[in-house]
Amino acid sequence: MIISNIQLQQSEDHNLISAQIDDFNLWYKFPKEIIPEIRADAFIAACLIPSMKLGSDIIIDEDIPVSIELLENIEKLQVIFSSWEKYLGHKLSIIKIKGGKKTKTLAGWDKTISFFSGGVDGTFTYLKHKKEINYLLFAKGIDMQLSSDDLYNKALSKNKDFLNKEGKEVIPFETNVRFLGHQYGVGWSACFGGGLSSIALAAGAKKCYIASGVTYGSMHPEGSNFITDHLWGNGFTQIIHDGAESTRVNKLKQISKNENALNILRVCWHDNGYNCGNCEKCLRTMTNLRVLKLQTSTFQTLTDQLVKIKLSKIKIYNVHDMEFIEENLEEAIKINDHVLIKVLNKIKRNYELRGLWNHVDHLFFNGFLKNIKQKL
Incomplete structure (x- = not known):
């Protein structure tokens, strides 16, 4: 799998970082306050599981920076995911990352973020860590189609109203990373840990929370979990899997203490x-x-x-x-x-x-x- 033509396009209202993944153009569109750095980390994270399914090495240009720590973590991730083949539904081969200029990632967007769409898991994680979280990211293209403008704007408006009352800011952004796996016959459930982490890596955030959908007691091997999520970090960006200590009923019980949060539940x-x-x-x-x-x-x-x-x-x-x-x-x-x-x-x-x-x-x-x- 070849990752090529990584580029950053800046305009008055947004910044778009993209790369060509074989025949698929993978992109992340952020508002202007987030200025991504041209590096391979995010694209490697997004491509890992599809590449393992294909049994194809990831090849990047020699002059593109890539995190030494992420490359080390990728080796551990492959051992774990390849041992979960029967749960993930694909034969997953160990591959190599070829090319790239190996560097340490020492700087970036010095903010803590968490994904937020008004759902049970993301809201629970936000309420639990709201003193620490600087921004909440709401994605078009993850839990709704890129073409769903009216629905996205309605949900964004509700999320903004709620978070404004909380003294927090929601950052809307768009990406087609969810559709990358489908290009190669891999469902989102098998690769969404790398997919969500790739967003945080593309944004260059200091820390990113990924809300757990299940508890420690009921956890099964899938794309995002407490065993693998932290390994998507690159030395600057830290990925944290959060909320697996609580059942869905208990999460909703906690959310209900905040009436405004309960009334935007989606x-x-x-x-x-x-x-x-x-x-x-x-x-x-x-x-x-x-x-x-x-x-x-x-x-x-x-x-x-x-x-x-x-x-x-x-x-x-x-x-x-x-x-x-x-x-x-x-x-x-x-x-x-x-x-x-x-x-x-x-x-x-x-x-x-x-x-x-x-x-x-x-x-x-x-x-x-x-x-x-x-x-x-």
Whole structure:
């Protein structure tokens, strides 16, 4: 994989740093107060997992600076990620980084940042570290499409209003880093630790928090986690995986202490309204709100009727989402919510039955039944 033509384009209102990754143009567009340095670090971080999947060395121009510490960390990251192949869903080969002018990264944008979109994890991390965090970054192109201008501006306006009351500033920016992996057949879940870290490296921030989506107790190998995230640092930029000590229900309980934070809550990534109220993530969050007896203007209340006609219809396909169901089930049992208990148990049972069916198919039919189902 060749990283070439790294360049910085400056205008009156923004700075855009980009590079050609084979046939893919990878870019990060920041407001004018962030002036990226022309170096290879961010692009290497973004490219690592796709390159390992291809089994292709990363080649950069000889005169482009690259962090010595990041290169050392890349060796450790590859050992870890290659041992997680069966979880990440790809054969990942150890590759080499060739070229570049090896340097120590001694300076940059001396600020602490955190990603913020109004979601549960990012808001929890912000509230926990708000005395230390200087700026909150809100990305177009990460949890919503680059073309979703109206939705992005609506969410940005709400985030600005909330953070202004907190005495903080939100920095809007755009990037297509999420789409790099798809170019090579790698999903975001496998490479988002490097993808998010690449944003912090491109901005040159002193420290960046990445909010955890799961707890230490339920963590599984994926692109971002407490084992690997800190290794994306380059000697100046420090990456911190944060919040894995708290369940989603407990995070929301903490967020609810700040009414303004609760009233901008946005978790949906379907680009169908501020929160669509129909997807698994929306319904999971609406269930969180119900078990905690909370209300917010950004979600309709999850009534008994909605539990029966919407929540009961969702299907869970991976262990991560099943753990959120079990967490809500545990809370529903505590408050003796019979309607919710019945539906969550049904969702759990259906998930377990599908798992059993898949296991039998794999064990006795070598996946034949699954292939027939897909064809049908």
